[in-house]
Amino acid sequence: MREKLGLPRDRVARARELATQIAAPVLDFVEGHSSVTVERATLRILGVDGANADGVPVPNLVVDQLRSSDAALGSGVAERYVNALTRSGLSVAEFNGRVAAGARVDGAPLGDRAAVRRRGEELARAGLDRVARNRAFRDSKLEQYKDRNHKPMLYLIVATGNIYEDVKQAQAAALKGADVIAVIRTTAQSLLDYVPYGATTEGFGGTYATQENFRIMRAALDEVTEREGRYVWLTNYCSGLCMPEIAAMGALERLDMMLNDSMYGILFRDINPYRTFVDQKFSRMINAYAGILINTGEDNYLTTSDAFDKAYTVLASQFLNERFAYAAGLPARLMGLGHAMEMDPGIKDGFLYELAQAQMAREIFPEHPLKYMPPTKFMSGDIFMGLVMDNQFNFISKATEQGVHLLGMLTEAIHTPFMMDRFLGLEAAKYTMNAMASFSDEIEFREGGIVKTRAREVLERTVGFMEEIAGAGLLEAIERGMFADVKRAKDGGKGLDGLVAKGEGYWNPVEEALKSGLGLGAAGAR
């Protein structure tokens, strides 16, 4: 990547300083807290799985027992669970069945603490070893099929609601060149405080994220990987009330990417801010350990705010997401910071403003595989114009060397993509990106021109905005509606009751293993 904008280095540094300052008190809070889903994610890594006859997942059964009993979650679910498991003399799998059938984990008196801890650590190790093996497998495939993915990677969504139909759509897309398949989640799964179990065929606007669905899609894509000699990445949504659990499931089933934003749940799903910050940290540690590339959700800002006027909120959020990600042990090359081409297509020189924004992000986050989202808001039933807009987007993405390119669909305003919509999107993107492959290397921007001026303005505006946030404090800034024109009270939103203050004796063998594996200090700093 060649720098072209001549952005003032000191202002970029100042923004990073501010991000650190803004994140610090939040991270302090996070350090002292867990949540029901953090605990369930912990259980999942320890091997807890399955569901009862009503479809309630075993991790939920376990955590709910502790929640509703005296055995407070403040000590961490692991101790009680491993204690009961050990006492049962059963394997984890066998014990899962027992719990599903109604067995309680909270009744048994605590036995030999050291033995429990040892068993817990062993289980954590076993779980994380599986994750590490997945990571190693992925790395070996990426090595084997080096340079076979497109640059940027072409990211296609499937969203039939039925995992088996999704498989057909995904394989079709992968055969025609998709590098990444995202299985879009059913409407509002974010708001479920559990993860459904098993293969599912009934979603709306997307398919349930379940571990079995992950497994089915993974196998389908591995097939194409071998057939085409190109590693096909799988991604899903690590967001909402079960963020850490989805991370755990993804890590266990070798997903490769995750939509995983530090504030999305707060702003766009009205999930409690404290809960969200706690959950995002744990989920990101898992993603970091699993080598999963996260995608942040800055594009969402632009679906409600104006992309031209509020461009700086995107950049500010990128800095914050970066900070929170570092704090969770993610290296830059796993940070798919998000942004989108969402300016009004009627703006004169809009192409240049979008180019400026994309190039700016590229230069400020040089090692980060930026995830670039296509126009959605201004897409209309005019599929022909839509195709043209999408192609403008293809151009800018390649011209600014984005990392992950979510393909626009000409039918964006109409329906979740048909097989042919995806095909047309892929054909167009492949054509354009090949035809202007060296464009980025070829051009310079004029000093004093629109692109350089705009990029500097947005950066400056961002720094000013972050100064304000730093002054107010992040949670207060959110309360005042400084992001995405949305106001969220600190103590409002969903899931606050699932927040858990860590007690004196809080023990979490998974967290410990993750932290030590990721080289994170107790304070979570890096």
Add this chain to the structure above:
Amino acid sequence: MREKLGLPRDRVARARELATQIAAPVLDFVEGHSSVTVERATLRILGVDGANADGVPVPNLVVDQLRSSDAALGSGVAERYVNALTRSGLSVAEFNGRVAAGARVDGAPLGDRAAVRRRGEELARAGLDRVARNRAFRDSKLEQYKDRNHKPMLYLIVATGNIYEDVKQAQAAALKGADVIAVIRTTAQSLLDYVPYGATTEGFGGTYATQENFRIMRAALDEVTEREGRYVWLTNYCSGLCMPEIAAMGALERLDMMLNDSMYGILFRDINPYRTFVDQKFSRMINAYAGILINTGEDNYLTTSDAFDKAYTVLASQFLNERFAYAAGLPARLMGLGHAMEMDPGIKDGFLYELAQAQMAREIFPEHPLKYMPPTKFMSGDIFMGLVMDNQFNFISKATEQGVHLLGMLTEAIHTPFMMDRFLGLEAAKYTMNAMASFSDEIEFREGGIVKTRAREVLERTVGFMEEIAGAGLLEAIERGMFADVKRAKDGGKGLDGLVAKGEGYWNPVEEALKSGLGLGAAGAR
């Protein structure tokens, strides 16, 4: 226009020198010759019009009489015609009727030469005054509606075969933003050695070019001009065996542009080379006098030759067209030199090569309103991909500040455009050209990059090619198939028998008036 390529000035100058050298012997030949259509065009300016019961135009009747009689055309048709007219005591219009009914012009003995010449000069003046008034009217409208045309001008074709349907299509396009309407000519009108008469409704792949059709369309577009406050230009094909006559008709009916190439007829219509060079000169003098912007046909090379490998033939032809146009009194700002985006869409960096070609043409011909043609050869039934390719073309055209932009049609490979095809093309072009309006001003090309290197290579190759042509002689070069991979014998092709060697006493009051009006010496040099 800012120069960006740093083309070697001396090589450009050398190419122009070579063009002069190549054109000189041809122009000498031209000076000594006329043709049946030059003579008919002369008659048309003098006011000869109408057709007989079989549809044979009066200008043809007159010229054919002289051809088949002793009164050789070598003296020019004007003398005999004006003589007969004067003797008849009738007005030109009345006399047209007589000739249509069978009256001959060649029988009457020649009367007072001086009187005949005076009358001839008067008639020529009257005809050319009408042309001059048309020109003044156009200029006043362009002044009145200044800056209302797009840059580049958006050029749309209509081709229903029926002038009345064409009018609907043309008005629709103009209402949605077309700056220029081209009425495509019926298949192979080029090969007719007469111009059909009256309004026509039966063409194939296009509509007959007739003076009445010109008039009908002109009136329809004038309507839109006033309604939209934007001058709508009208263009047609000034090519083939009736080149000068079509020029005359266009000048009389206020067409604004003409497809008018110096070699198209030879290479693509197998019309005799001598005939073509004679005809093109006369037609161009009329166009020059009428202020009509000509469009040359370099795009045609690329429908048979490879656009990447034979790019230099396009540039060479542009230099030759420029030279022949100067020799006919056309200023640079009326030279819409042609070129096209016709490279294989599968070429890596094809966008950059096309950009290089277009930018190069722009810098070598800075005052010329270059006419840029869309992809046609690689358009397929895949209308979606076609739309995307067309839009790449829209981008390059605006990025390199072309003058006249022929809009691509997504259905290029299928049918002559439907009304909706034109609409979609216009919408896409307007969107793109607005979105990257300042792109050209914004970017620089990297030294040593693809664009600069390619442009210099093509220029160098062109100079080499032109050296060869200069060595061989233009007609010999054509015989050897050096242009468009097509071989045409000097004495082959259609229309040779219509060539006329000017005799001692050759007299042509229109030619004289044109030359003096255009400041052209007898040698046609400038």
Add this chain to the structure above:
Amino acid sequence: MANIVRPYGDTLDDGKVQLSFTLPVPDGPRGREAARLAVLGWGFRECEVVHSAEVSDGFSFYVAYAVADRGVDYDSVVADEAQGEEGSMGMDEVNDYIRAHIGRKVVVVGACTGFDAHTVGIDAIMNMKGYNHHFGLERYPMLEAHNLGAQVPNEKLIEYAERVNADAILVSQVVTQKDIHVQNMTQFIELLEAKGERGRFVCVAGGPRLSNKLAVELGFDSGFGRGSYADDVATFIVRKIVEKAEAS
């Protein structure tokens, strides 16, 4: 007399239509012929399959042009859109109309219901700012507008409407996959009917993939699709209130 209109390519009544679709068969001569026969089977004639491509194993994509002889009697076509032919009043007119015919503030409650999280559409209708230079209902002096946002369960929306004694309820539905909007809207009307309150409110639905026809079928008073504005909705509501008052 019937006034039959047909698709227009470049000549009146040439009937030209462009189609594209996928078939679950391999690409090739046989696939193209199947595509052609399919188009003919839908009642077109002279189908030309101008493009085919493999989309996946056993799936192929086609672009076709064909001629539709069957047209529509335009004289008999009645616009099925809530704003209708009559035309909408502007903001000031609506307020005047309320003052003249209703004489008190009109209360409107709106939300995007179910799990649908798309606020932009309902905001476009209700928020001050409005949309595309049409102010939203909150800006109307003679309207009292309550926008509950998105993801609002039907029950909550109705309770709220009861509490503020609303005249009209606005329901937005953007996600339509697997007809989830139909389920949602049906449940809304059933709830109201179960409470015997359907007659109490003017019920208006909206969303980009909604037709007035569908909304009316499901028991709403009207439905507004893409490109509708606050003035259209306000006009409909106040006229409806007056019409109901007159009828009762």
Add this chain to the structure above:
Amino acid sequence: MANIVRPYGDTLDDGKVQLSFTLPVPDGPRGREAARLAVLGWGFRECEVVHSAEVSDGFSFYVAYAVADRGVDYDSVVADEAQGEEGSMGMDEVNDYIRAHIGRKVVVVGACTGFDAHTVGIDAIMNMKGYNHHFGLERYPMLEAHNLGAQVPNEKLIEYAERVNADAILVSQVVTQKDIHVQNMTQFIELLEAKGERGRFVCVAGGPRLSNKLAVELGFDSGFGRGSYADDVATFIVRKIVEKAEAS
């Protein structure tokens, strides 16, 4: 058993089809409803008009999606393309086939006829160089190929074929507006028949908008559309010559 295939959007048999067309009516609610009714009239159901725009005074453009219930019995579909299911031979195979079954050079004459000036198609089939990595007929050692170029009158083409004692005549037709190709091709066959020579030559037509079906209807032995190559044509010709020889 019938094997009915239907358009596929994202679920088997969902029947989804995209359409676009212009109607000679103004844009607006009524135009959109007319468009919807038109689509339903062509036998689709659940038509959604997702876009409309004014194209000119009194003309409007529509994009629609609709569901086609009627499918095609794929088992009964027979490919209507000259190359057929059988598959074409390669250049070497064709030459071997000629040596084995005909035993002398096969003479082929081709042209783009009438006023049609499109040489590229016939050149793609005949010239040495060929097209898309398929050599042209001139390159086949066992063929003697004469390419007369474009704008060749039917009379001249036939005279030439007689003179060189051709086995096959190739006719290219690219321009199809107002069915000029149909006129041209019909005249060609009528001329041959008038001379009693139709049986003498294998007659093959080609062009991007030609179907085998149409060519056969007009009296040719076959017709080759877009994407055909010299090997397809050569295969057809030599097999046909042998078939004719066997039949006589």
